[in-house]
Amino acid sequence: MVIVLFAITVMTFLIFFATPGVDPSRQLAGRNPDPATVEAIKHQFGLDRPLPIRYALMMKRLFISRDLVSYGNQALLVVPAIQSAAPVTFSLVFGAAVLWVIGAIAIGLLMVTFKGTFIDPLLMVLALIGISMPVFWLGEVANLITQDRLHDTIFFSWVPPLGYTPFTQNPWQWFLHLIIPWITLSILYIGFYARVLRANLLEVQNEDYVRTAKAKGLSPRNVLVRHMLRTSMITFVSLFGLDFGVLVGGGALLTEVVFGLPGVGQLTYNSLRSLDLPVIMATVIYGAFFITIMSALVDIVYARLDPRIRPA
Amino acid sequence: MAEFAFEPGPEVHLAAGESAKEISGRSPWRLAGRRLVRNRLAMASLALFVLIVVVSLLAPFYATHLAKTDPFTSNVTGTTVVDGKEVDVVQEGGSGLGLGEVPIGPTWQWNYMIGADNQGRDVMARVLYGGRASLQIGVASAVICTVIALALALLSGFFRGWTDSVLSRIMDLIWAFPVYLLAISLATVLLTKAGGLQWGPVTINPSSLWVPTWIIAVVYIPYVYRPLRGQVLSVREKEYVEASVSQGASNLRLMFAEILPNVISTAIVLLPLMIATTILTEAALSFLGIGVQAPQASWGTIIDDGQNLLYTRPLVAIVPGIFIVLTVLSLNVLGDGVRDALDPRAKVRVRE
Numbered sequence: 001m002v003i004v005l006f007a008i009t010v011m012t013f014l015i016f017f018a019t020p021g022v023d024p025s026r027q028l029a030g031r032n033p034d035p036a037t038v039e040a041i042k043h044q045f046g047l048d049r050p051l052p053i054r055y056a057l058m059m060k061r062l063f064i065s066r067d068l069v070s071y072g073n074q075a076l077l078v079v080p081a082i083q084s085a086a087p088v089t090f091s092l093v094f095g096a097a098v099l100w101v102i103g104a105i106a107i108g109l110l111m112v113t114f115k116g117t118f119i120d121p122l123l124m125v126l127a128l129i130g131i132s133m134p135v136f137w138l139g140e141v142a143n144l145i146t147q148d149r150l151h152d153t154i155f156f157s158w159v160p161p162l163g164y165t166p167f168t169q170n171p172w173q174w175f176l177h178l179i180i181p182w183i184t185l186s187i188l189y190i191g192f193y194a195r196v197l198r199a200n201l202l203e204v205q206n207e208d209y210v211r212t213a214k215a216k217g218l219s220p221r222n223v224l225v226r227h228m229l230r231t232s233m234i235t236f237v238s239l240f241g242l243d244f245g246v247l248v249g250g251g252a253l254l255t256e257v258v259f260g261l262p263g264v265g266q267l268t269y270n271s272l273r274s275l276d277l278p279v280i281m282a283t284v285i286y287g288a289f290f291i292t293i294m295s296a297l298v299d300i301v302y303a304r305l306d307p308r309i310r311p312a
Numbered sequence: 313m314a315e316f317a318f319e320p321g322p323e324v325h326l327a328a329g330e331s332a333k334e335i336s337g338r339s340p341w342r343l344a345g346r347r348l349v350r351n352r353l354a355m356a357s358l359a360l361f362v363l364i365v366v367v368s369l370l371a372p373f374y375a376t377h378l379a380k381t382d383p384f385t386s387n388v389t390g391t392t393v394v395d396g397k398e399v400d401v402v403q404e405g406g407s408g409l410g411l412g413e414v415p416i417g418p419t420w421q422w423n424y425m426i427g428a429d430n431q432g433r434d435v436m437a438r439v440l441y442g443g444r445a446s447l448q449i450g451v452a453s454a455v456i457c458t459v460i461a462l463a464l465a466l467l468s469g470f471f472r473g474w475t476d477s478v479l480s481r482i483m484d485l486i487w488a489f490p491v492y493l494l495a496i497s498l499a500t501v502l503l504t505k506a507g508g509l510q511w512g513p514v515t516i517n518p519s520s521l522w523v524p525t526w527i528i529a530v531v532y533i534p535y536v537y538r539p540l541r542g543q544v545l546s547v548r549e550k551e552y553v554e555a556s557v558s559q560g561a562s563n564l565r566l567m568f569a570e571i572l573p574n575v576i577s578t579a580i581v582l583l584p585l586m587i588a589t590t591i592l593t594e595a596a597l598s599f600l601g602i603g604v605q606a607p608q609a610s611w612g613t614i615i616d617d618g619q620n621l622l623y624t625r626p627l628v629a630i631v632p633g634i635f636i637v638l639t640v641l642s643l644n645v646l647g648d649g650v651r652d653a654l655d656p657r658a659k660v661r662v663r664e
Contacts, residue, residue, distance in 0.1 A: 004484070004485070004488055007485055007488075008485070008488055008489070011485065011489075012497070015497050015498065015501055016497065016501060128641055128644050128645060128648075129637070129641060131640075131644060132588070132636075132637050132640035132641040132644055133633070133636075133637050133640075134592055134595050134596060134599075134612075134615075134633060134636055134637075135596075136595075136596060136599050136615070137595075137615055137629070137630075137632075137633035137636065137637075138633075140615065140618075140619065140622060140629050140630075140633070141629075141630065141633070143622065144622055144623065144626050144629075144630075147623075148622075148623045246490045246491075246492075249490055249493070250490065250493060251490050251491075251492055251493070253492070253600075254596055254599070254600075257600075268493070268496070269600060272496060272500055272600065272601075272602065273601065275500065280497070280500065283493075284489070284493050284496075284497055287489075287490050287493045288488055288489050288490065288493065291488065291489075291490050292488050
């Protein structure tokens with residue numbers, strides 16, 4: 001796994017600093033720089049050193065001395081910026097995750113329980129619609145409704161303006177700020193996970209142990225929840241781990257941008273807009289690290305949940 | 313096998329010395345095709361998708377003849393006729409204070425049907441043109457991605473050993489990057505080079521649609537590669553492959569004549585779903601400003617344009633999103649239908 005992490009840093013560095021034709025010194029030099037200025041900047045930032053040395057320097061700055069400086073705002077230290085943005089993203093993703101896991105399990109179970117009736121196809125279609133909506137568009141629509149059109153009605157007058165309040169500062173405001181983003185973000189995933197769960201549950205229906213449970217006379221609900229759900233959760237959990245990792249690592253950037261939450265995603269987005277290479281690189285590495293660690297974690301949990309794949 | 317229904321021709325009995333009449337059977341492909349056609353929901357969504365494609369392709373026609381506007385030039389000082397009165401396209405706004413400018417709202421006629429954006433351009437015409445870009449990028453990148461992933465999966469699964477190790481590691485490495493972050497990184501880097509990318513004889517203009525197409529295609533290759541490789545590995549062990557080997561088939565023949573046809577159904581099931589995914593990804597990248605570049609439009613860029621107008625002219629942001637939802641939804645339903653049709657475990661009606 002360390003090799004993968006190392007390879008990720010190398011790859012990120014190469015993408016940003018070694019793509020032919022990309023020259024960071026031009027940006028730093030400002031508008032219409034003359035060649036002397038560009039040279040001076042290059043020297044100052046160490047951009048004229050050979051590639052491996054620049055890589056080593058950057059990694060050192062990022063991980064060891066933690067004083068990597070942003071190109072755009074020379075006073076901005078990258079690592080503390082990520083550190084202060086991370087809890088925001090985490091709050092967003094964690095809340096959304098709670099919603100979507102509960103929602104998906106509930107809807108998946110409903111779909112299977114009412115399989116013959118109209119409820120199943122109806123929920124399927126709703127789930128599909130959920131998956132088909134671009135999350136940033138849904139966020140904009142949500143903003144339109146809650147901040148503007150219906151803001152003055154009793155439904156949404158409690159919605160605060162876009163932004164974030166840290167939990168430690170004011171828990172209630174923290175909650176209010178986040179609840180619409182939570183719902184927006186989770187709609188996409190509820191649809192997906194409900195379908196995954198439904199597919200797994202249906203697959204499991206014909207297994208021997210389910211038949212045994214039914215033959216024993218257990219109530220259908222008992223069979224469903226205590227026997228079928230457990231095996232079906234295996235795929236669910238492994239997919240969940242990956243998605244959670246991606247989101248916390250900055251994959252929620254669209255939601256954050258639309259709702260004005262200063263998380264890692266928004267940091268990535270802002271640095272993209274201004275082509276602030278060290279910040280982009282740092283956030284990308286952070287994201288990639290997170291997802292790699294989460295997949296390793298997921299593999300472990302997967303092994304624990306499914307005794308069949310544990311090494312004997 | 314219950315899979316094959318056969319209708320013997322009228323002459324089944326063979327006299328000695330006579331050539332055999334072919335006994336016709338229906339291949340699994342035709343059976344799957346029939347199942348798909350019978351699935352009304354899937355057919356309806358296919359029709360919806362085709363409708364959207366056709367409407368988007370008609371964008372130039374719409375813009376020149378119906379709307380009579382040019383969706384790509386700024387028209388801030390222009391005027392248009394609404395209900396017989398001549399109205400500014402971009403008007404003074406701000407509830408009597410004269411602050412700011414507000415573009416015209418929906419006229420619900422051919423001209424500026426859903427209003428203008430803050431450059432005075434006809435939004436509906438832009439949405440249709442945007443559909444061309446979005447659909448083009450979506451379909452092209454999904455197809456490229458699937459083709460490359462299929463080729464790599466065949467190589468990996470067939471040769472195994474060292475080839476497989478190297479290819480799988482590379483795929484894992486690409487996949488270790490969160491998809492969006494990788495797409496964003498590549499797009500940022502590739503788009504900052506003014507004057508276009510140059511690799512030897514090939515120059516690609518940064519505003520060409522090929523840049524986002526290739527980025528999105530590459531980013532999803534590992535995702536398609538994995539299930540295909542699994543299929544190749546399992547098909548490789550089947551008896552008919554062994555039979556072919558014992559007949560002296562070359563590697564190439566084995567790959568293309570034996571393994572590929574059996575793996576391709578997985579690829580076909582994945583295709584509509586991949587197109588849906590690539591369309592969503594392209595919309596996100598364009599929304600962030602690193603997908604389709606001005607002066608071209610795509611559904612994502614129009615939603616981005618609509619952000620500033622969200623509270624005054626919400627249709628600018630809402631309508632392209634609705635198009636995206638309908639397109640992706642129809643592709644998802646179609647993909648479900650294709651998967652059900654190709655599922656070998658589906659109950660097959662033997663006699664029609």
